Amino acid sequence: MKVDYEALRKQAIEMLEARGVTLTDIANITYEIQKTYYDDLTLEVCLEHVNNVLMKREVINAVVTGITLDILAEKGHVEEPLRSILMNDYSLYGIDEVLAYSIVNVYGSIGLTNFGYIDKLKVGIIGEIDRVGKRDDKCNTFLDDIVGAIAASSASRIAHTR
Numbered sequence: 001m002k003v004d005y006e007a008l009r010k011q012a013i014e015m016l017e018a019r020g021v022t023l024t025d026i027a028n029i030t031y032e033i034q035k036t037y038y039d040d041l042t043l044e045v046c047l048e049h050v051n052n053v054l055m056k057r058e059v060i061n062a063v064v065t066g067i068t069l070d071i072l073a074e075k076g077h078v079e080e081p082l083r084s085i086l087m088n089d090y091s092l093y094g095i096d097e098v099l100a101y102s103i104v105n106v107y108g109s110i111g112l113t114n115f116g117y118i119d120k121l122k123v124g125i126i127g128e129i130d131r132v133g134k135r136d137d138k139c140n141t142f143l144d145d146i147v148g149a150i151a152a153s154s155a156s157r158i159a160h161t162r
């Protein structure tokens with residue numbers, strides 16, 4: 001079969017929005033971590049880079065896969081003990097980060113450094129995603145890493161183009 005990646009890209013953006021994350025939210029994270037380095041940086045420019053990151057097939061695949069797993073866990077369509085691991089965002093699970101690496105990998109080592117920084121400081125909407133994910137009926141185990149990875153990749157893109 002042939003996958004229509006333009007359609008899948010639209011679906012990925014819709015899935016992010018349905019989970020409470022807009023591309024502007026992601027651009028905001030990028031802006032927060034890059035504004036001290038570039039005086040003339042604007043949110044609009046960051047948003048352009050976020051859109052470009054979302055053109056990549058690896059990124060679209062990671063978004064759709066990660067959010068699908070979060071939703072399946074919420075719906076109870078995942079066998080135990082994996083369901084509890086995902087619902088409780090078990091810290092030694094680690095596959096959520098590995099999936100996010102497939103996004104930052106495209107942008108080299110700066111991407112990885114930015115990703116670690118965003119994850120540690122819970123920049124912007126990441127803190128909110130984590131808070132919602134802690135609710136008993138919610139699972140954002142993959143979402144926080146996906147969003148952080150797209151923001152980190154956008155930051156790396158800015159660094160590479162300047």
Ligand code: MG
Nearest residue numbers: 096141142145
């Ligand atoms: Mg996570």
